[in-house]
Amino acid sequence: MRRGVAVPTGGLNIRVVATGMLVVMAVVFVSAKYYQDVHPAIGFVRAFAEAAMVGGLADWFAVTALFRHPMGLPIPHTAIVPRNKNRIGDTLARFLLNNFLLPRLIARKMLTVDVAGAVGKFLAHPAEGGGRLRLGASRIIADGLGALDQQRLGGMVKSAIADRLRELDVAPLLGQALQAALAEGRHQPLLDAMVKWGSKTLDLNAHLIHQMVHDNSNAIVRFTGLDESIANRIVAGLGKLLSEMAVEPDHPLRIRVEEGLAKMALDLQHDPEVKEKVARVRDELLENKAVKRWLDGLWEQGRGALLKAARDPETMLAGRIGELVTQFGTMLGEDVHIKRTLNRYARRAVVGMVDSYGETALKLVSDTIRGWDAKTITDRLENAVGDDLQYIRINGTLVGGLVGVAIHTVDVLI
Secondary structure, three states: OOOOOOOOOOHHHHHHHHHHHHHHHHHHHHHHHHOOOOOOHHHHHHHHHHHHHHHHHHHHHHHHHHHOOHHHOOOOOOOHHHHOHHHHHHHHHHHHHHHOOOHHHHHHHHOOOOHHHHHHHHHHOHHHHHHHHHHHHHHHHHHHHHHOOHHHHHHHHHHHHHHHHHHOOHHHHHHHHHHHHHHHOOOHHHHHHHHHHHHHHHHHOHHHHHHHHHHOOOHHHHHHOHHHHHHHHHHHHHHHHHHHHHHOOOOHHHHHHHHHHHHHHHHHHHOHHHHHHHHHHHHHHHOOHHHHHHHHHHHHHHHHHHHHHHHOHHHHOOHHHHHHHHHHHHHHHHOHHHHHHHHHHHHHHHHHHHHHHHHHHHHHHHHHHHHOOHHHHHHHHHHHHOOHHHHHHHHHHHHHHHHHHHHHHHHHHO
16 A cells, blocks of 8 residues: 555646647647638638647657656656656755755754743643643553553563663763762762771771781790780781871872772773773673663563553642642743753754754655655656646647747748
């Protein structure tokens, strides 16, 4: 079945008129030739009819040759549209891209479109159009989710989420977050907590240090009790170090730790080897069964919430949710700064989509025309032009007749 925009085919009657005029001119020509000796004026009639037939036939041939072979004869340079349909599709797509889907033209047009205002008005006064939102969109969402294979749909959603996470370059994000935390001093509480944890761990495991020193000391050291003294000094030294780190923000060891964190932040953003290691860790985490179960739960929670809201449309714009939606719509309509920001975002989004996907969309146009058979594109273009093609034939008949009269007049005068 052919699908597309229906084009009125009003050219049938005018085609009959154009063909009828050609037939009438032939009858007039034969009659005028038969009675040309009756009166000299008959010669002008004959000249008009003769030239009109020539003009009408020539324009019929020209019009027909655009779309098919005249009388089915494979005359060279006829059936132009069917023979060049692929080139027509490519040229049309390129014409649209170069003259209409230009980012600067779209950006200029979007300057006059108040997207935020329209959305704000709709949300602030849902009664004016909310019925469609409550009943139409909600029913479509509920029926669609209910009809789809949930295992397959869930798998598609989870796979899409996992794919997006795999495409995410995590290392630079971690590096930027760490760099920002260091710049704002947000790492200090973490360092303090680590120092406190180290002190507590040292207190709880001091006996392990004593045992380690004792086991690695020779008999003389153990006999003299120096191993215990050494162990006490080690524990005391570590305790003192941790105590100083806890109270001195500028302690050299803390500074070394901060330098190490700063280097890590830079490496995460710029070191290919570090980025690759982080990417491997990311992929391993996504393959982890616990993470997969988390994605399963995330999908089920989201689907359940969406179905619950869709099956009860009144709740979508009622209660607290409805109040928030209305307040947000009012804010969009009244706050100039927010409107300007959202409109700028909408403009950039549309321009970005045109810039990124314009050629892809127009390739669809080109490929669609390429996929049409010759008869389809011939019928659609011929119907799109409509009656004008037949008026060309009518004008050719009349103009040809007038030219014939003019030539006959000159012939008579000479």
